[in-house]
Amino acid sequence: AANLDENLSGKRYASYTVFKGKAALSIHPILPSFSKLESGGSRVSRNGSVMLTFFPAVGQRKYDYTKKQLFALSPTEVGSLISLGPAESCEFFHDPSMKSSNEGMVKKSLSITPLGSDSGYFVNITVVNSVEKTNDRLSVPVTKAEFSVMRTALSFALPHIMGWDQALTNHHPSPAISKPRVERPHPDSEWER
């Protein structure tokens, strides 16, 4: 289906990146797609996500952007991450070729494990390619302050990648004139809802 959301002029990009000794981790949000309905309205046809990008370090404050590894968090995976307790872990498994003929050839996993003493988390990506016989692993320690930024940014992003901000925007700023109403709150409105 033709989707005008793909028109990128005017699109704005923002990310949050932490640079560490062995690798860097950058996160950025991706908007959902909408498809037009016959009613004239539109509906989320594909959820957005939050993309995690890992870059290996190749020297003092130098990173190799050609060797990046990607992992896109779904809304439920974002929910898992933002509700993670200080001593809890979580792990997600993705197959980038799911439902294609290459299914099972590449296996990606993302794990988040506590650094200990409520001081942050290790964020690890493992990519196993059974065709090319490669096994890449990148690990980025994230401080409590950095994880607080990620948690706040992901909590903010979550309703947006699900399209709820757009579903909750009133596209009719000025309602038509109707009969004047009593401006007082009325108890019945609570019981009837």
Added chain:
Amino acid sequence: AANLDENLSGKRYASYTVFKGKAALSIHPILPSFSKLESGGSRVSRNGSVMLTFFPAVGQRKYDYTKKQLFALSPTEVGSLISLGPAESCEFFHDPSMKSSNEGMVKKSLSITPLGSDSGYFVNITVVNSVEKTNDRLSVPVTKAEFSVMRTALSFALPHIMGWDQALTNHHPSPAISKPRVERPHPDSEWER
């Protein structure tokens, strides 16, 4: 009263759905309605809600959408759900025919009970129809990660279904020229408020 909010062209829809073995649960927000005041402004005339839709499973990853059961959460019920502790339960009772001649014929209840070990909740709907002598019950286990998405989406939606986002939007982007003011914060402004 005529209400232009009912014009649906341009309206955007978004939901969050979890598919489980015996049933699926989908939630989506519904905007409040405003009525015009004589002053030219407008006021919430009916609160929005968050609609829960349950679908029974009729096979492997197949759901019967004609047998859906609906339950609309009011702002206060949303408040109850988002403040639910990990070991707490809540239950709501609705009569879809309240204040009509059919009052009491259909009784709906929604209960949310912990799965145990801080691992999520069961969300159950029961619909008892005393005329048709039916008693339908659908139950969906929701993981901690999925409930975190619901909690975040409902917390985001709550001020919107109450119309507070619209009441807090300044519709006057450019104030008129006024006397230049000292730009410094002043202690008296704190005490006078």
Added chain:
Amino acid sequence: AANLDENLSGKRYASYTVFKGKAALSIHPILPSFSKLESGGSRVSRNGSVMLTFFPAVGQRKYDYTKKQLFALSPTEVGSLISLGPAESCEFFHDPSMKSSNEGMVKKSLSITPLGSDSGYFVNITVVNSVEKTNDRLSVPVTKAEFSVMRTALSFALPHIMGWDQALTNHHPSPAISKPRVERPHPDSEWER
């Protein structure tokens, strides 16, 4: 100073009201005012607030709106309310005539005290008028679910009544063409900030 913010056409109103046996409590947000600066921009000249309105009950689900009592929460008082622990109390004192010749004649206090067992709060207003020798007190029990709605609505409202939502809105959707930049995150940007 002339302030176009006072033009009310297009203004939208929303509140949250709980109706109880002896009184009802309604809360609604009030926007801040901005004054124009010589630079062409504008600055908050008076903070917004959250208005609490109490109505006494005069019968079964009947309230006397002419006997309402008002209490406007400042941003700091909103901060106190939303950070209240389940067993904590808070109390605020206002003098509606502060800095006028009537200072001290009317004393208002608002107190919020726990109902016990993490089940909500009593919200009480006391208005002592030493001229008219009156002492009015209204008290509304607020359930945990209702307080959760208030906390969520007030947390949402707080940055808006302080004008931070407007200060954080970019009024320049399309920056001018500048030199093309490398799109990759760069470690130096973190250290230089």
Added chain:
Amino acid sequence: AANLDENLSGKRYASYTVFKGKAALSIHPILPSFSKLESGGSRVSRNGSVMLTFFPAVGQRKYDYTKKQLFALSPTEVGSLISLGPAESCEFFHDPSMKSSNEGMVKKSLSITPLGSDSGYFVNITVVNSVEKTNDRLSVPVTKAEFSVMRTALSFALPHIMGWDQALTNHHPSPAISKPRVERPHPDSEWER
């Protein structure tokens, strides 16, 4: 690079200020800058921040605005502040001349330490100028209620100073007509993501 974001007409300013016996502390948010990309979109070229401004008291409710000290919090420092536990402390060090020939001449530090008994924090700034041989220190006690306002305002500001609100705004309100789609949620969409 020319940056139209510097056009200040229409810009709105808001802050939050606490006035105490020995000094006042004011905080206000600063927007990120965007640079245009060749695709026609734009990207954050410099993160925003939250500026803390300290003013020494020079008498009863009088403050000397010429002796102000500034400290700009980066997104990660904001993350540290909003995740601070009631008994925790944090400290940040800035060098306003970093990477210039004056590097190391002026050292600023900001520390936030608990007042004790979950009653708030001391916010302290120290500015050591090794050229002018000065050592300035200002300290402002912040109540629990005031810190709750700061935490809420900073949590709100964080996604904005990172530009995520702009990256998550759909600049395409009306998608083009596409093939009509089934409006029902479908389980496969969950597994495929």
